[in-house]
Amino acid sequence: MNCQHVGTLKVLSKLNQDKSDAVIALAGNPNTGKSTVFNGLTGLKQHTGNWPGKTVVLAKGNYRYRNKIITLVDLPGTYSLLANSADEQVARDFICFGNPEATIVVVDATCLERNLNLVLQVIEITPRAILCVNLIDEAKRKGIVIDFPKLEALLGIPVVPTAARDKVGLAALKESLHQVVFEHKQLQPLSIRYQERIEVAVATIQREIEPFLRGKINSRWVALRLLDGDTTLITEILNYISGTGPDSWEQGSNELKAVKCYE
């Protein structure tokens, strides 16, 4: 059922060959206008590449801002990063192992509560996140008012309201991203707390796992996933921290894997 997405790094290593000052991931729920944001930022210069291992089309595009070339990677739209589907796994792997300099999470202003679920999951993995609250024009039409400064204060990451279809807020988004990536603006994202018995168990696992991760991945997040019994992650982590490089990721032909999915 659940196809493994090996070869993530193959795409990544290709990304690194491009002349670019920063790689930024673009995450978000389906139907949030994420692609509109992508097109708006990159000026329709996107080039759609197939993610090895099907199921997902991965779009990549560039833009220049203040003399820096930014590469934007449009991840598949997902509701969460808990790897319940191939798409979610791809998105998670990219944010976690792809080392993007920052991750922009695009959310639908008309459906903020539900979309925030993904935002919390992203800031659990990486502190370098920016929230793009899109479709503010639709929200206005529907009589929804959002207190953006308060949202920013609560989440601890930059929040940029946009109406990407009309190119509203995209300049602010670029500037905000620039500050996070190149001016090393310090972010203090909200720390997500769980029930006591989970926190106790996580703390134990986190202590033990810490030395293995060599500071490469957020240990609390890994501890949470292990406690959750997420088996899809284990091999990926092993490969990632062993640092044998991209080659180890490409072992096993994608074609074989894909056939397995079908037969």
Place this chain on the structure above:
Amino acid sequence: MSNEENCFQGIVAQAQTAGAEVGPVRDQLVLDLYRQTQEIARQVVKRQGKKEDFDHKIDDFVTSKYFGYPLMLTLLSLILWLTVSGANYPSQLLSNLLFGFGSHLTAFCQWLKAPDWLHGILVLGLYRCMAWVISVMLPPMAIFFPLFTFLEELGYLPRVAFNLDRGFKRAGAHGKQVLTMCMGFGCNAAGVTACRIIESPRERLIATLTNNFVPCNGRFPTLIAMAAIFLSALVGTANNLLTTGLVVGVVVFGILVTLLISRLLSQTLLKGVPSTFTLELPPYRWPKMGTLLIRSVLDRTLFVLVRAVVVAAPAGMIIWILANVYIGEVSIIGHLGGFLQGFGYLLGLDGYIILAFLLGLPANEIVIPILIMSYLSEGVMVEPSSIEDLHRLLVANGWTWLTALNMMLFSLLHFPCATTLLTIRKETQSLKWTVLAALIPTGVAILVCFLVAQLARACGLV
């Protein structure tokens, strides 16, 4: 390393034990996450008035028990009617323009004293085939697609999937298959790629194998032309309304065949129970009309033009050669057509039509141009530049209403084009399924055409 790996695995096992002790971890995590999002949303989101009920009202109508299905049919008919009636004039204009320019090219060749064969290959073959594809295909598609994209961007398509899901559930298929079929209207290769949205491999394969029963960009204009010819042959007149009705009927028939074949597949080759079905009905969004118009018209124009150059142009050259190189008294195409004649007759078609479909494997757009060239190679008819001309040419070659009807059915049901087959190969990573994706529709097409032809002949209708 392996030592470290063992250690790591030890921690993993330990974590799993801890997880089991804590209880349903995932539930708790998700619950806690949602509790926090709820709290944040409570603090920052304020609602003024009750404007959000508007979507609700639209959906009450769009998915209603009484209006749901009729509305879908009405919208489909409306789009097709606008396409049929709107395309006539620009088609004629493009045709006059392009074929007019063709005569200049001929004159130019004569002035250059170019050899006949060169003029034949380049102007009569390559250029005319391209001209046909552009004038017949471009206008309908440049009208159809903006309308379709409008519905797509509005958020109507998920509602169609919602309405039709029950049928697909009964067929053992996934409701999202409807969305992949909608994409198939544009291009079956795109429809096949869209099948990725279906998570379950079994249901994704069903959707992949049946996507072809939705007429694509390259077949719609053929269906429209054939519908007009069918009607004028049967009732003597073909107005836009009747033509639209017939094309709608053909599309609906394609949907029924999709359901039937999906059902057969899930009872035989792709046995299994339907997987989970969750479908989000997103809020309606009024599309940006300017961007929509420009992008969809440009996209389609580019699509048709590229196909015309890449596929129709070389095909035109090859067909002209086949039609003008003689073996004995008959051209190569004549031999091939003659060879297929018996089989074609059984299906209510003729040998040239079967040949045109076979040679049209690279792209459905070129089926009609190939057919025209084959017929032209036999006699001294003038190049048809309108549907009426085409009708005269076809009747002169023994066409009846049955031929036109079965041509529509065969076009709707036959094997996917080469691009689609390659996409299926890429998506399924399996030669077996790719071959079946060609064989199943072809089998259905042969069966349906055969039955219709035999029935019509047995009843003495033809």
Place this chain on the structure above:
Amino acid sequence: MGYAEITLTALPIGQQARVVNVGMQGLTRNRLLDLGLVPSSLVKAVRKSPGGDPVAYKVRGAIIALRSEESRLITVWPLD
């Protein structure tokens, strides 16, 4: 309270309820959890498709359609 637990399938259109239990396992369950169908969430039956199945529910601000195969495994506590 005057109500007893019922399956989500039995929830009348227009009525709201609180999720008590999501009675399936594995990926299917996790996907529903992702959509916000967690025990204690509010859910409202919004509309039936013309054929009566699937049914669309409002969950955390989004409209999600479920087939009866899924909804009958979810138990809810109807609210007034």
